[in-house]
Amino acid sequence: MENETALEVHNLTASYQRKPVLWEIDFKVPSGRLIGILGPNGSGKTTLLRNIMNLMEADSGYVKIFGKDLDEVRSRLSYVPQRESVDWNFPASVREVVEMGRYRPSNLLRRLKSSDKQKVNAALEKVGMLAYADRQISELSGGQQQRVFIARSLAQEADIYLMDEPFVGVDAATEEAILALLSSLRDEGKTVLIVHHDLQSAYQYFDWMILLNTRLVAAGPKEEVFNSARLKEAYGGKLNLLSKLGEIVAREQFPLREPDFKEKEGEGDA
Amino acid sequence: MHDILAFFSFSDPTVRIVSLGTVFLAMSASVVGTFAFLRKRALVGDAIAHAILPGIAIAFMLSGTKNPLVLMLGALVSGWLATWAMEYITEKTKLSSDTAVALVLSVFFGIGIMLLTHIQHSGSGNQSGLDQYLFGKAAGMTSQDLWTYSAVAVLLLLVVLGLYKELKVYTFNPDFAAASGLPVKSIRRVLNLVTVLAIAIGIQSVGVVLMAALLITPAAAARAWTSSLKVMLFLAALVGGISGLSGSLISYLSPAMPTGPWIVMTLSIITLLSLFFAPKRGALSRLLKQRRHSQKIVNENLLKVFYKLSIEKEGEQLELSQSELQAERAINKADFSAAIKRLKRKNWLLAEGEKLKLSSIGVVEAKRVVRLHRLWEMYLSQRLNLKEDHIHPNAESMEHIISPELEALLVKELDFPTQDPHNSPIPYTN
Numbered sequence: 001m002e003n004e005t006a007l008e009v010h011n012l013t014a015s016y017q018r019k020p021v022l023w024e025i026d027f028k029v030p031s032g033r034l035i036g037i038l039g040p041n042g043s044g045k046t047t048l049l050r051n052i053m054n055l056m057e058a059d060s061g062y063v064k065i066f067g068k069d070l071d072e073v074r075s076r077l078s079y080v081p082q083r084e085s086v087d088w089n090f091p092a093s094v095r096e097v098v099e100m101g102r103y104r105p106s107n108l109l110r111r112l113k114s115s116d117k118q119k120v121n122a123a124l125e126k127v128g129m130l131a132y133a134d135r136q137i138s139e140l141s142g143g144q145q146q147r148v149f150i151a152r153s154l155a156q157e158a159d160i161y162l163m164d165e166p167f168v169g170v171d172a173a174t175e176e177a178i179l180a181l182l183s184s185l186r187d188e189g190k191t192v193l194i195v196h197h198d199l200q201s202a203y204q205y206f207d208w209m210i211l212l213n214t215r216l217v218a219a220g221p222k223e224e225v226f227n228s229a230r231l232k233e234a235y236g237g238k239l240n241l242l243s244k245l246g247e248i249v250a251r252e253q254f255p256l257r258e259p260d261f262k263e264k265e266g267e268g269d270a
Numbered sequence: 271m272h273d274i275l276a277f278f279s280f281s282d283p284t285v286r287i288v289s290l291g292t293v294f295l296a297m298s299a300s301v302v303g304t305f306a307f308l309r310k311r312a313l314v315g316d317a318i319a320h321a322i323l324p325g326i327a328i329a330f331m332l333s334g335t336k337n338p339l340v341l342m343l344g345a346l347v348s349g350w351l352a353t354w355a356m357e358y359i360t361e362k363t364k365l366s367s368d369t370a371v372a373l374v375l376s377v378f379f380g381i382g383i384m385l386l387t388h389i390q391h392s393g394s395g396n397q398s399g400l401d402q403y404l405f406g407k408a409a410g411m412t413s414q415d416l417w418t419y420s421a422v423a424v425l426l427l428l429v430v431l432g433l434y435k436e437l438k439v440y441t442f443n444p445d446f447a448a449a450s451g452l453p454v455k456s457i458r459r460v461l462n463l464v465t466v467l468a469i470a471i472g473i474q475s476v477g478v479v480l481m482a483a484l485l486i487t488p489a490a491a492a493r494a495w496t497s498s499l500k501v502m503l504f505l506a507a508l509v510g511g512i513s514g515l516s517g518s519l520i521s522y523l524s525p526a527m528p529t530g531p532w533i534v535m536t537l538s539i540i541t542l543l544s545l546f547f548a549p550k551r552g553a554l555s556r557l558l559k560q561r562r563h564s565q566k567i568v569n570e571n572l573l574k575v576f577y578k579l580s581i582e583k584e585g586e587q588l589e590l591s592q593s594e595l596q597a598e599r600a601i602n603k604a605d606f607s608a609a610i611k612r613l614k615r616k617n618w619l620l621a622e623g624e625k626l627k628l629s630s631i632g633v634v635e636a637k638r639v640v641r642l643h644r645l646w647e648m649y650l651s652q653r654l655n656l657k658e659d660h661i662h663p664n665a666e667s668m669e670h671i672i673s674p675e676l677e678a679l680l681v682k683e684l685d686f687p688t689q690d691p692h693n694s695p696i697p698y699t700n
Binding site: 050053054055071074075077078079081085086087090091092093096097100101103104105108109111112136138152156 | 308310432433435436438439441442443445446447448449450451452453493496497498499502
C-alpha cells in the first residue's frame, strides 16, 4: 500500500544567526507513520521543525504539507515546542494552557465555544491530566509539564504532529504513556514527527527515521536507515569542509542566494 | 482629618480632575505593564518612557501648543521609533538586547533633554511646564487633559480585554501562537502600541524618569498574591489605582509634596509588603514554612529517640525524664524544651509527674518515623547498592520528607520488608 505524502521538504537550506545549519535537506514523509528525527547535538533537528512550521525564514527551498503551502493547511499541523522554551512560572492553570490549543485565527477576539471546552477536556483525559486541570502550571513536575504540552497539541486535532524532544526530562511512566498515545495517533492515520536524541530507544519507538547532521544522512523506513554505517555517518562528527564553509558564510555575512532567487516548484531537480 | 474628608468628597473640581486622572493613568499603565512584566521586558518600558521625551519636545516645537493630543502624537511617534529601534538592533546586529535597550534609552533621552533645554531658553511664552514631563505634574492637569487621558485609558483596557486570549498565548509561548496561525506580528504591534500609549499618558502623572515603576511594580505586587492572569491584571489595576489616589491625596494635603514620586512611593510600599506578606509566594510564608519544617524534624527525632529507648529497648512504654532523653540526642536546651511543649500540645507525649510517656497516638507517629528511616535504608542499600555504614545519614534526613504516597510506593517496591539492613525490625502499625 502506498500512503499519501504528508510532508515534503524540498532542498531546504537554513541558517541560524547567519550560520547555515541545514544544507539542502530533501525528503518526503508518508502519512500514518511515527517518525523519529535523529542526530547529534547541533545537527539542526529543532531548526528543521521550526522551518516546517515557518517560524523562521529558510535561505532556500520549500516545505509542502499534503502538497500545499503551510498557510493553506495550517490547522492540519500541530507543533509542540521544547518544554524548556517557556517560563513555567507564568500565571496560568493546566486547563488554560491546554485551551490555547483551541485558539485559532477563526476565533480571534472571541471566547471559546463549549465544543472547544469539550475537546480540551478530552485531551486532558487522554494524557491523564484531567485531575490536575485546575492546578497552577508552576506546580507541575517535568513529566506533567510535557503531558500538558501534548494535551494542548491533541486539542488542536491536527493530522500531522511535530514534537520537539517530548521525552526529555520526563519520568519513565510519562514516557511510556506519551509513546502509547503517539502510537495510537499513528494507528488513526495521523503522522507524528518526533525530535529525539536517544538512539537506544529510537529503533523500538519509531517506524520511520530521518537522520540529520546538518545535512540529510538518510530518511526512510527504520530497517533501511538504522544501520551502523548510517549512524556512524550521522554521529561521527561534522563534515569538515561543510562546517568550514558555514563559518565563512557566517563571518563574512554572505547571502546564501541572490536576493530574488526563487526555487522552481516541482520535479525540476530530477 | 477634615482635609481628608474634603478630598474624598471630590467637591473641588481640581481635586476631581487630578485624582480621577491619576487613577485612570495609573490603572491603564498597570494593566498594560503586566504583559511587559510577564514578557520580562521591564527595562524596555523604561527605555520607551525615556525615549518619548524628544517626541514631545518636537511636537511642541512644530505646533507651538501644549494640546495633549498633539503632544501625545509626538510621544507616540518617538515611542514607536524607539520600540522599533530596539527590535532592529537586537535582530540585525550582534549587540545583546540589554545593550540595545541601554543605547536607545540614553540616545533618545539625551536628544530629549537637549531639545527641552533649547525650548526653555528660546523664550516663547508658552514653553513653561514642558519640563513637567521629566518628573510629572499631575496637579497641572486640565479637564481637557482628563478627557483625553481617560479616553485613552478606556481604549487600552478595551484592547486588553478584547485581545485577552491572544495576548495570553503570545506572552506565554509566542512560537506556539505563531505555529497555530495566529497573527503574531499584529498582536505584537498592538501590544507595542498600547504599551507606548500607556506610557505616553502615564508620564503626565509620574514623568519619564519614574514611569517604569508605574508600569512594572503593580504587576510585581499582583503576582505575589495570585497565579491567575485574570486576577493578576485586576489586582495590578487595583494597586495602580490605589497608588494614584494616595499620590494625589498626599499632594493635596501638603501642596509642597509632588504627586508622581508619592505615587511611586505608595506603589513601592505596597509591593514590598506584598513580596513579604503574600501567602505562598511571600518571603514571610517561606520563612514560616522553613521553620515548620525544622520544628517537624526536631519533633520527629525526639519521638524516634523515645520509641527506641522505651518500646524497642525495653518492650514497654517507659516513663522517661527529660535529661534521659536529652542525653540521647545532641540538641540545645531551648529547642529541646520547645519541642517537648509542642509534642505535649499534639498529645503525642503525656506528662507523668516529672517524667514523660508516649501516648498511643505518639507511638503510632514514632513508629511511622522509625519505619520511614528503615525503609529508606533498605531502599538505599538495595537499589543504590550503598554500603551499610553509608546509609544512615541520608535516611536521617529523608525520614522527615517521605510522603505517605512515597511510603506506599517504597513498601510495594521493597515487597514489605520486615528488617532493615542493620537487622532492626521495621515497625508497621497494624
